[in-house]
Each structure stands twice: as structure tokens, then as C-alpha cells.
Amino acid sequence: MTLILLFLTALLLGGCSSDKSTEEDNTSEAQLYQQAQEALDNNSYSAAAEKLRALESRYPFGHFAEQAQLELVYAYYKSGDAEASRSAAERFIRLHPQHPNVDYAWYIKGLTSFEENRGLISRFLPLDVNKRDPGAARDSFNEFAELLRRFPQSRYAPDAKQRMVYLRNRLAAYEVHVGNYYIKRKAYLAAANRGRYVVENFQGTPVVGDGLALMVEGYRQLKLDDLADSALATLRLNYPNHSLLANGKLTAPTSEEDYLGAFEKAPPAPSTTQANQEVQKQYEDAKDELPAEIQQ
Template identity: 65%
Template sequence: MHVKHLLLIAILGLTAACSSKEVVDENLSEAQLYQQAQDNLDSRSYSSAIARLKALESRYPFGRYAEQAQLELIYAYYKNAEPEAARAAAERFIRLHPQHANVDYAYYLKGLASFDQDRGLLARFLPLDMTKRDPGAARDSYNEFAQLTSRYPNSRYAPDAKQRMIYLRNLLAAYEVHVGHYYLKRQAYVAAANRGRYVVENFQETPAVGDGLAIMVEAYQRLTLDDLAASSLETLQLNYPEHPSLASGSFQPRVSEADERNWLSRTALGFLESSDPLPPGQTRASQDVIKQYEDAAEAIPSELLEGVQQEQPAKRSWFSRLTFGLFD
């Protein structure tokens, strides 16, 4: 089914691309252009509607339908799956007509365009987890709906905008939780603790707060910051006793410890990790070269290796190979 859907999307995209080059009759009056645009919108021919609305605005910039055409152009772009164009048209309308009676509609459509920007056509047919994708458009949509609700609290679009803001806030919080889990897997425990604390402090009343506390507990435990881990665990147990990390009666880390590196090494992501001292005259780079040479030597087929050994009876040292025999 997914392949059929993708083929349908490709066909619709090609059709839309072809129809967007439609030529509008230059002899049409302002009223005729506007009526044809309305007919296109009613029949969901959004590309044709866009062409006529743009022609109407350019030919009759001070006509009786100019402002309405600019407003309906935002809607046509949005319905034609052109979010960037819809947002640009909305910003233009808000800038030109800040006191317009329907400017709240422009704010609303601008938020809707960002809301659907990441979802797109593919997300409607493929099982994509929106909480794991880049939240840039979601954050923009939240801010744009927030502008609408703060500037026009009595707008007819404010209730729907508030509901979408709740969804977007939950999505942004869940994204931060995914980032925190990523840091836990990479043993970047300071960064993970900061992400968990960010969720707790900035996304109250979202389902992700419990996950943020769990990330803090696990990160502080890995860092052996026992007091912080204990206080975070107490908060988690008090407010989210049903959290999955507490299912067994005690806290269960989500990510198992991969090794037994020291606290400083884990905090610095291993960059400051110490190792055995090197022999005199060797560096880490030379050791890497030797290791690569050894791996390549092991990969040589045995029959070729036997021939080489017959031609070269004398075995050279690693230092001789590295220096190409200059010091033999």
C-alpha cells in the first residue's frame, strides 16, 4: 500500500507542477478574476486559484477585492501543500494590514502552515514518529499560535489554536526526552542530566516530565552524584509512582553501563581518559598505523603470503616498515 500511495503522491505532484504554469486571460475584469478564483477554491483546484488570485492582486492592487485576494491566497497556498509560500503570504498580509478585521485569520493560517510543514504528505501514509524529528517547524507553529491567542484571545480561531498548542508542547517535550536518552546511550551524562532538568523546568503538565525526572536520576547515578540522584528519585516516586522505571519497586536504569570508566572520563566523553604509557619513540598515531598494517597483513590470502615469504626470507622490524627502511 505504501508504494501505491507514493506513486499517487508523485502523480499529484507532477499534475500540480504542470497546472501551476496556467496562463490567466488578460482581458478578465476584476470581478471575473475573483469569481473564477472562488470557483477554483470551491472545486479544490488550488493551483488555478493561486494563479488567478496573484493575477488579481497584480492587475488591480487597489481594487475592491485586493485585500481579500491576499487573504485567500494564504489559504490557497496552505491547501496546495506549499507551507513556505503560505507563511510568506501570511507575514506579508500581517505587515501590510495589521488592523484588518480578519488579520487573526492570517495568524491562524500561518500557524497551521508551520503545523503541517513537518507532517507533509509522506507522514500521512508512513508511520513516522514526529517526536524524533527536528522540532523547528513545531516550535515555530507553537510560537505563531501563541501570538494569535495572546493578541486576539477572543478570536474564533483561538480555541483550536490552544488545543494545537497543547499537542505541540507535548511533542516538543517528548523530543527533548529522546535527546536525553541519546545522551545516556553515548554516556554523556552531564548533557543528559541537563536535558532532563530542562524538561522538568520548562514543560510542566506534560507527560514527558516523568521521563525527564527518570533521565535525571539515571544520569546523576552514573555521575555518582548521590544527593541529586536521591532527590530526583524521591520527586519521581512522589509524583509519578506508575512510571515504567519504577515498575519493579526500585529504580531501573533505561541504559545499561557499557564499561567501567571513571567519573571524569564519562563526564568528558572519554577525551580525558588515560591509558598505559607509550614505549619510548612511539606516539598514538604510530600505534594506529601499526594496527592498520597488522589488520591489512592478516587480510592477505595465504597463497599470496607464502609467495612473499619465499621471496623475502629476512623479516623486517615494524620500525623499518614505518620508516621505509631508511634507517636499516
């Protein structure tokens, strides 16, 4: 009797599972797309990604296939899956290089690296972002730069430019942090070289004066007085109010932060993006083409 009951239960469960699977398989392309949009509207990004993946898998040549691939980039991004979002963006760019919205894929790709640069831990703990490895920041800067190179008139260009300013300041501040580390380790040539790198490659950022201060300190410790005097004269001329200057001379730093005296925390990157608006706009553009029976 027990075996019979177990057999009947298995049949019932299998039948329910089969019915559910059949029902899902019979979902039309337009219905899947609408379900994905509803999930996006409800901020259910993982569910939206699942629907978009199903749409692309079942209807690879359908009317909404390209749109699903593009919106999948966004769904992954909003769900916090940076690697999947970046891969989806790269795939879309590779498959549809002439798509009218391919600049959107480039934008989200840069935005994904930008958020990765912030890091999950730093959102909850008071960590100094300028002391962390800037790999993701560099990736994001390069991706936004590529967006601007390819699509200078893109609607995302202004936002990308703002973020690039923030990222460039971040990269420059990291170089100063490394230079200060070398000073503390008495690696004065390496410190001076870091300072010179900042001066030569990050003009216009708030830490150029700090780069000069590193050069002065490094060259002075190496007894390269001519180079130290030249860097000090440039510092006095261009940054007379630098925190390490006293009566026109470079004072000894008392803490690591002294080498970031001229660096005021960079203005925060734009907190809002056009991603939400764009997904909605793209949906509205395609909405008229949905079958009338599902436009409820």
C-alpha cells in the first residue's frame, strides 16, 4: 500500500510539473517580453533576467530578441551581477555593432565597472576609496572613454564625462597615496617618480600640487637639490597655499594625509543615471507592436 501511495504521489507531482513546463513553453514571445517588463517595473531584476533569457532562448530570431539582449545587460546590472552584465554588454556589442542603441551597452558596461570600483564593502564601511586598488576605476574610465570616442553625440556622453572627471581624480589620488607609501619606506626615487607621473599625466586634478610635494621630498632626500629646488619653485608658484608649504618652504609631513593636502574629496559621481529612463523609453517604443490582446 505504501509503495502504491508513493507511486501515485510521484505521478501527481510529475503531472503538475509537466503541466507547468508545458504552460511555460507555450508562453508567446510577446507575453514573455511583457512579463520581463513587469518584473523590471517591480524592481524584480533577477526575475526579469530569467524572462529575458527565456525569451532569447526560445525565440532567438523573434521580434524582441535584440531588445531582450539589450535589456538583459541592464537587468544583470541592477541585480548586482557585474560579471554577467559586462559579459552581456560585450556580447551585444559584438553581435550588434551597428544597432542604434549599442551606445547604451557601452554605457552600462562602463557603469558596471564604476559601481564595482565603489565596492560592496566600501558602501557600508568608512574606507578611503583612494587607497584601494584602482583596477575597476581604470576599466570604467577606459570604457567611458571608448563610448565618447565612438559616440561623441550619444545621449549618455554628458554623464560619462562627469564620471570620467571623478575617476581621473580618483586615479590621481591613488598615485599620491602610493608615493607617500614609498616615502614612508624611504624609497625616495620611487616616490619622486610617482609625483612626477601625477604632474605629467593628471594635469587639472586637485592633487597636482601633492605630486610636486612628493617630488620635492623625494629629490631632497636623494640629495638632488637642483631637481628639488625646481619642483619647489613650481609648487610655490602654482600652489602657494599648499598645506606643506610654510614661508615658501616644504615642511616635513606628519601624517599620510599631509600629502593629500590639496586634494579635497572629489565631488561625488552622479547618483542618478539614465538607465531606468532608457529601459522605460525602449519599452514604450516597442509597446505599440505588442499584440492587442495582451496590452492590458
